[in-house]
Amino acid sequence: MTVGLVVVSHSAKIAEGVVDLAAQMAADVRIVAAGGTDDGGIGTSFEKVQQGLSQAESGDGVLVLCDLGSAVMTAETAVEFVDDPAAAVIADAPLVEGAIAAAVSAQGGADLDTVRAAAEQASAPA
Amino acid sequence: MTVGLVVVSHSAKIAEGVVDLAAQMAADVRIVAAGGTDDGGIGTSFEKVQQGLSQAESGDGVLVLCDLGSAVMTAETAVEFVDDPAAAVIADAPLVEGAIAAAVSAQGGADLDTVRAAAEQASAPA
Amino acid sequence: MALNSQWVREWVARSAQYIADNRTELIRLDREIGDGDHGENMDRGFKAVSAKVTELPADASPSDILKTVATTLISTVGGASGPLYGTAFLKASQAVKDEDELDGAGIVALLQAARDGIVARGKAEVGDKTMVDAWTPAVRAAEDALAEGATEQQILSAAADAAKVGSEKTDPLIARKGRASYLGERAIGHRDPGSVSSALLLKAAAEVSP
Amino acid sequence: MALNSQWVREWVARSAQYIADNRTELIRLDREIGDGDHGENMDRGFKAVSAKVTELPADASPSDILKTVATTLISTVGGASGPLYGTAFLKASQAVKDEDELDGAGIVALLQAARDGIVARGKAEVGDKTMVDAWTPAVRAAEDALAEGATEQQILSAAADAAKVGSEKTDPLIARKGRASYLGERAIGHRDPGSVSSALLLKAAAEVSP
Ligand SMILES: Nc1ncnc2c1ncn2[C@@H]1O[C@H](COP(=O)(O)OP(=O)(O)O)[C@@H](O)[C@H]1O
Ligand SMILES: Nc1ncnc2c1ncn2[C@@H]1O[C@H](COP(=O)(O)OP(=O)(O)O)[C@@H](O)[C@H]1O
Ligand SMILES: [Mg+2]
Ligand SMILES: [Mg+2]
Ligand SMILES: [Mg+2]
Ligand SMILES: [Mg+2]
Numbered sequence: 001m002t003v004g005l006v007v008v009s010h011s012a013k014i015a016e017g018v019v020d021l022a023a024q025m026a027a028d029v030r031i032v033a034a035g036g037t038d039d040g041g042i043g044t045s046f047e048k049v050q051q052g053l054s055q056a057e058s059g060d061g062v063l064v065l066c067d068l069g070s071a072v073m074t075a076e077t078a079v080e081f082v083d084d085p086a087a088a089v090i091a092d093a094p095l096v097e098g099a100i101a102a103a104v105s106a107q108g109g110a111d112l113d114t115v116r117a118a119a120e121q122a123s124a125p126a
Numbered sequence: 127m128t129v130g131l132v133v134v135s136h137s138a139k140i141a142e143g144v145v146d147l148a149a150q151m152a153a154d155v156r157i158v159a160a161g162g163t164d165d166g167g168i169g170t171s172f173e174k175v176q177q178g179l180s181q182a183e184s185g186d187g188v189l190v191l192c193d194l195g196s197a198v199m200t201a202e203t204a205v206e207f208v209d210d211p212a213a214a215v216i217a218d219a220p221l222v223e224g225a226i227a228a229a230v231s232a233q234g235g236a237d238l239d240t241v242r243a244a245a246e247q248a249s250a251p252a
Numbered sequence: 253m254a255l256n257s258q259w260v261r262e263w264v265a266r267s268a269q270y271i272a273d274n275r276t277e278l279i280r281l282d283r284e285i286g287d288g289d290h291g292e293n294m295d296r297g298f299k300a301v302s303a304k305v306t307e308l309p310a311d312a313s314p315s316d317i318l319k320t321v322a323t324t325l326i327s328t329v330g331g332a333s334g335p336l337y338g339t340a341f342l343k344a345s346q347a348v349k350d351e352d353e354l355d356g357a358g359i360v361a362l363l364q365a366a367r368d369g370i371v372a373r374g375k376a377e378v379g380d381k382t383m384v385d386a387w388t389p390a391v392r393a394a395e396d397a398l399a400e401g402a403t404e405q406q407i408l409s410a411a412a413d414a415a416k417v418g419s420e421k422t423d424p425l426i427a428r429k430g431r432a433s434y435l436g437e438r439a440i441g442h443r444d445p446g447s448v449s450s451a452l453l454l455k456a457a458a459e460v461s462p
Numbered sequence: 463m464a465l466n467s468q469w470v471r472e473w474v475a476r477s478a479q480y481i482a483d484n485r486t487e488l489i490r491l492d493r494e495i496g497d498g499d500h501g502e503n504m505d506r507g508f509k510a511v512s513a514k515v516t517e518l519p520a521d522a523s524p525s526d527i528l529k530t531v532a533t534t535l536i537s538t539v540g541g542a543s544g545p546l547y548g549t550a551f552l553k554a555s556q557a558v559k560d561e562d563e564l565d566g567a568g569i570v571a572l573l574q575a576a577r578d579g580i581v582a583r584g585k586a587e588v589g590d591k592t593m594v595d596a597w598t599p600a601v602r603a604a605e606d607a608l609a610e611g612a613t614e615q616q617i618l619s620a621a622a623d624a625a626k627v628g629s630e631k632t633d634p635l636i637a638r639k640g641r642a643s644y645l646g647e648r649a650i651g652h653r654d655p656g657s658v659s660s661a662l663l664l665k666a667a668a669e670v671s672p
Contacts, residue, residue, distance in 0.1 A: 013143030014222065017161070020168060021137050021193070024287040025431065035143070042146060043499065043540035046548075067147070067222050069640060070542030073583055077536055077545040094220030094249060096140065096193050104434040123220060123249060150497040151641065169289065169330035172338075195430060196332030199373055203326055203335040230644040 003106040003115045004030035004056030006088075007099055008049055008075050009067045012036030018065075018099045026103035032056045044071050049078040053088055061112035062088040063102050063119060067095045087112075093119040129232040129241045130156035130182030132214075133225055134175055134201050135193045138162035144191075144225045152229035158182045170197045175204040179214055187238035188214040189228050189245060193221045213238075219245040253462050254353040255404050260317045264305050266456035268298035274452060281445040285432040289331055290445040297329040297337070313352060318345035318362075332430055333446055336370050336383065343369030356398045359407050360391075367391045374429060381427035381439060383446035389418035390454055408458035415454040419447035463672050464563040465614050470527045474515050476666035478508035484662060491655040495642040499541055500655040507539040507547070523562060528555035528572075542640055543656055546580050546593065553579030566608045569617050570601075577601045584639060591637035591649060593656035599628035600664055618668035625664040629657035 005022065009015040015035025022031050034052035037043040049064075056062045064079065066072045072090060079088045089112060091098050098119035105118035131148065135141040141161025148157050160178035163169035175190075182188045190205070192198045198216060205214045215238060217224050224245035231244035271278075271294045278291030301324045305317055312320075318341050326338030347365035351358055367387040376382040378389075393414035397407045422444040427433045432444065481488075481504045488501030511534045515527055522530075528551050536548030557575035561568055577597040586592040588599075603624035607617040632654040637643045642654065 009143065009147075009222070011143030011147050013139040014147065015143075017135065017137030017139030017141075017143060021135075021140065024168060025434065037540040038538075041540070042150060042497075043503070044544075045540065046536045046544065068226070069584075070545070073542055073545035076583065077548060095222045096135070097220050100194070101434055108435070108438050151644065163330040164328075167330070168287075169293070170334075171330065172326045172334065195374075196335070199332055199335035202373065203338060227644055234645070234648050 001058035001060060002029050002109060003060045003102075003112050004032070004058055004062045005099060005102055005106065006032050006034050006049065006052035006056050006062055006064045006075075007095065008044060008052070008064060008071045009033075009035040009095060010042050010044060010071060011067075012040060014067065014095070018096055021096070022099045022103035025100065026107035029103050029106045030056045030058055031099070031103060044074040046074055046078055049075055050081065053078060053082055057087065063106075063112060063115050064088060064090045065093060065095050065099045065102065065119065066090065089116055091116055091119040093122055097122040127184035127186060128155050128235060129186045129228075129238050130158070130184055130188045131225060131228055131232065132158050132160050132175065132178035132182050132188055132190045132201075133221070134170060134178070134190060134197045135159075135161040135221060136168050136170060136197060137193075138166060140193065140221070144222055147222070148225045148229035151226065152233035155229050155232045156182045156184055157225070157229060170200040172200055172204055175201055176207065179204060179208055183213065189232075189238065189241050190214060190216045191219060191221050191225045191228065191245065192216065215242055217242055217245040219248055223248040253404060254355045255314075255359065255461060256353050257312060257314050257317055259354075259461060260314045261305060262460035263457045264298075264301055264317070264321060266460050267453050268302040270452040270456050271295050271298045271449065274448070278445050278449055281443055281448060284442040285427065285435055285439045286445060287331075287431060290333060290449065293329045293331040293333055294449050297325045297334065300324050300328040313350075314354060315345045315349045315351070318342075318348065321345075332374070333383070333449065336373050336446070339369040339373040340366035340387075341369075343372075354404070356402065356404055356407050359404055360394045360398045363387075363391050363394050363411060376429040379425060380429045381422045381425040381432060381444045381447075382429050383444070383450040385422045385425075385444065386415040386418045386447040386450035386454070390415040390450075405458065405461040408454070408461045412451070412454040412458040415447075415451040419443060419451045422447050463614060464565045465524075465569065465671060466563050467522060467524050467527055469564075469671060470524045471515060472670035473667045474508075474511055474527070474531060476670045477663050478512040480662040480666050481505050481508045481659065484658070488655050488659055491653055491658060494652040495637065495645055495649045496655060497541075497641055500543060500659065503539045503541040503543055504659050507535045507544065510534050510538040523560075524564060525555045525559045525561070528552075528558065531555075542584070543593070543659065546583050546656070549579040549583040550576035550597075551579075553582075564614070566612065566614050566617050569614055570604050570608045573597075573601050573604050573621060586639040589635060590639045591632045591635040591642060591654045591657075592639050593654070593660040595632045595635075595654065596625040596628045596657040596660035596664070600625040600660075615668065615671040618664070618671045622661070622664040622668040625657075625661040629653060629661045632657050 012035040015033035034048040101122035102119035138161040141159035158178040160174040227248035228245035275291040282290035322341035343365040390411040485501040492500035532551035600621040
């Protein structure tokens with residue numbers, strides 16, 4: 001299929017909104033929201049990220065986008081618990097802009113490295 | 127008071143979530159969500175941005191954060207319709223990361239130029 | 253024959269009709285290299301414009317009508333084309349301020365102002381695969397026609413034809429502005445939707461010109 | 463006296479108590495230079511940890527218990543301190559694998575592994591105004607105490623005291639990691655909340671040591 005995406009945010013709304021937005025330009029890409037704590041508050045949920053990683057994986061790897069440093073740390077921890085950690089990488093990219101660029105790149109059939117590079121080249125709005 | 131912020135996104139959820147997140151670290155800053163179209167769809171609303179500009183203004187100016195190029199264009203248009211266009215500037219910054227950095231800077235009492243610089247220096251998650 | 257506010261009203265009505273007729277096609281084009289809403293955005297905008305223009309007083313000037321078009325598009329389109337076309341019609345309105353009748357020079361000034369508004373707002377250049385690729389050749393063709401002593405109708409027809417050719421020439425381009433710029437080489441082979449809607453608007457302007 | 467799984471269980475229980483007692487204070491500190499949730503995060507985490515550890519079979523090893531602490535914190539804390547402490551306890555669990563009793567060297571290995579886990583996860587250095595400013599002096603003090611032939615209890619007390627001093631020394635610092643790094647000079651004069659919770663955990667470890 002294509003590279004999948006997990007959108008890790010401290011806010012469930014942000015994660016869901018980013019998925020809506022990115023999906024508009026990437027109908028065939030698995031993009032999974034992992035936002036907020038387990039009880040819906042502001043924060044990150046290891047379980048949501050873990051589920052996101054497995055839902056987004058369709059055999060071509062997963063790129064993880066994060067909003068704050070603690071989201072990155074949660075995501076890194078979750079990636080270490082995955083069966084094949086090399087199949088999931090965390091982008092050093094801004095959340096919304098990186099997710100859109102990555103989604104469009106994945107939609108075009110790019111591999112994980114290329115999708116990651118697309119996210120990491122995104123900076124301010126294009 | 128402090129510099130205010132308007133968060134312009136194609137998604138109402140993203141804009142609201144960014145406001146929730148930024149407000150956590152900036153209790154005294156006016157941060158206004160301007161997300162989605164007038165009927166709640168994906169897109170931008172000139173009216174919402176215009177209202178955001180006036181609600182966020184408390185005398186020290188407003189910084190506008192945007193997600194995509196069309197949000198920037200909508201925001202620029204709205205700023206041109208404001209009474210004192212110099213009091214509202216658009217950040218060349220990623221939406222979530224820029225908003226948080228700007229909110230914390232505004233909370234500390236920084237002026238509009240400084241708040242803008244804080245947003246524009248934010249890139250990937252810190 | 254110089255063009256008056258009646259021409260502007262008919263331009264608006266015909267534009268709304270062409271946009272409605274081409275709604276599905278504009279959606280299809282935007283789905284290929286964008287988010288698929290250009291037809292919806294433009295149709296919502298021009299339906300609102302039609303309604304607003306009908307409500308204007310009978311003695312509204314061309315500038316008044318163009319200003320209503322501008323503010324309505326800005327408020328209702330909801331995509332990049334909203335501020336772009338909105339700014340275009342706003343600048344056009346300012347360019348023909350205080351004129352009840354537009355001669356050839358007035359028409360060219362209107363078109364130039366519209367194009368300059370789009371460029372000021374979107375910062376795209378010719379070749380960036382945007383609506384500028386329709387507007388800039390249209391303005392050039394109108395300027396040339398004016399210099400050759402053409403009628404208002406001929407000026408607008410030259411602009412419309414050039415816009416259509418300019419739009420077709422976006423097919424092989426890589427986009428450097430707007431959403432399609434995310435696609436890189438994958439945009440090649442697809443026509444820019446905004447250039448197509450621009451060509452429709454200019455076609456409408458020419459057709460309703462007496 | 464070498465420390466066994468009973469010590470780990472009591473460490474967990476005392477930690478949960480100290481975190482609950484200091485919930486409001488940790489919230490207050492995090493409100494000054496963060497988002498105000500550190501007390502809530504840690505209290506939620508350690509309440510869950512207490513419950514999970516109670517459910518473990520009676521013959522669970524120190525490593526087993528530490529692993530349960532780790533995975534529970536990772537799953538329940540919801541802030542930066544979740545993956546940080548989670549990784550700390552996970553590495554500690556791996557460091558004492560297969561040991562039923564920890565002598566002084568075992569305790570030092572546990573503390574080193576925890577600290578290294580935090581550094582690996584958060585990439586903070588001493589002086590960055592984070593929990594590392596409590597852990598690194600704690601580990602050094604424990605190493606020194608071990609070299610001087612101290613008892614397990616003395617090693618843990620030395621670590622706890624050093625962690626407290628290290629935490630106090632975060633007051634004048636500018637933060638270079640975590641949320642407080644957004645504040646620049648405004649972080650000066652405030653104690654890092656994570657260093658305070660770290661000092662509490664190490665105090666608990668020392669106090670329950672026989
Ligand atoms: N920066 C720009 N300059 C000029 N035209 C642009 C620019 N960005 C986008 N466009 C035009 O807008 C069209 C897309 O409009 P629309 O679909 O309504 O907006 P959106 O991309 O926000 O969904 C594109 O086909 C292009 O012609
Ligand atoms: N990169 C890091 N390395 C080490 N410790 C960190 C790092 N980032 C944050 N911390 C610690 O985490 C504490 C904040 O924890 P908490 O409030 O639970 O998380 P959050 O900042 O996500 O709300 C800080 O006081 C600091 O000690
Ligand atoms: Mg579109
Ligand atoms: Mg759109
Ligand atoms: Mg916190
Ligand atoms: Mg938090």
